Amino acid sequence: MPVVSETAATGATAALYGEMRAHFGFGLVPDVFKLVSTRPSYLKVFWDGYRSVFDEGFLDRGVKELIAAFVAREVSCGYCVEAHVLFLDMIGADPRLAACLEISDIDDMPVPAATRELLRLARRITHEAYRTGQADFDRLKESGWDDEQILEAIWTACQFNWVTRMVDAAGLVALGQLAEPGPAGSAPGAGG
Numbered sequence: 455m456p457v458v459s460e461t462a463a464t465g466a467t468a469a470l471y472g473e474m475r476a477h478f479g480f481g482l483v484p485d486v487f488k489l490v491s492t493r494p495s496y497l498k499v500f501w502d503g504y505r506s507v508f509d510e511g512f513l514d515r516g517v518k519e520l521i522a523a524f525v526a527r528e529v530s531c532g533y534c535v536e537a538h539v540l541f542l543d544m545i546g547a548d549p550r551l552a553a554c555l556e557i558s559d560i561d562d563m564p565v566p567a568a569t570r571e572l573l574r575l576a577r578r579i580t581h582e583a584y585r586t587g588q589a590d591f592d593r594l595k596e597s598g599w600d601d602e603q604i605l606e607a608i609w610t611a612c613q614f615n616w617v618t619r620m621v622d623a624a625g626l627v628a629l630g631q632l633a634e635p636g637p638a639g640s641a642p643g644a645g646g
Contacts, residue, residue: 455624458491459634466494470501477505485632486537486617489624500617507610512602516547517569520554521576521607522614527555528580531618533626540629568597575604576611 460483463471471491474483487504490496507518519542526534539552554563560570560577571594578586594604626632 455489456492457488457632459488461634463491467491467497470494470497474501482633484537485626485630486533486621488632489620489626503613507606507613511606512600513572513606513610515545516542516551517572518606518610519545519547520551520565520569521572521610523552523555524573524576525580525611525614526618528577529615529618529622531621533621533628533631534614534618536629568599571597572599572607575607579608579611580615 458467460471460475470487471483474487475481478484487497487500490500507522508515511518519538523535523538523542526532526538535555539555542552550564554565554573557563560573563570563573565573575586575590575594578590591604594607599607
């Protein structure tokens with residue numbers, strides 16, 4: 455699929471690319487955002503959605519990154535797993551969060567029981583959202599999560615369900631796949 459390179463970006467796309475370079479701090483636009491760069495309105499919605507997950511909220515950033523990576527693992531999106539493990543490392547998250555992605559049974563993951571309940575919710579949303587119901591929410595509340603945190607976990611899981619599908623459908627498989635030659639293209643192209 456065609457993408458707008460960072461050097462060729464103009465108008466709204468260039469402005470959004472500038473925001474992304476500043477936000478991520480590694481001087482480039484993550485590959486995943488370039489997938490919709492030929493449609494600035496899509497790019498803005500995607501960027502706003504990403505920021506709505508990670509720029510604010512009631513859940514710890516590491517937990518949200520874990521949910522994003524966990525959803526990616528569940529649907530076999532290697533690009534997004536790699537990107538969010540990179541972000542876990544960049545934010546200085548507990549290494550046990552990334553280690554969870556190597557463990558298939560949620561009950562064996564080295565995180566608090568309450569976090570495992572959020573991952574169960576993310577798994578349910580990913581594989582059978584239509585079956586999500588009051589029993590799921592009751593378990594989460596019994597684990598100590600409040601309504602705001604539960605909504606944020608749902609939002610995060612849903613955002614990354616659509617992102618992983620877009621990444622896979624567009625054929626994005628490796629960080630830096632859409633990087634431009636030269637200094638700007640030498641850093642990892644994360645952000646799935």
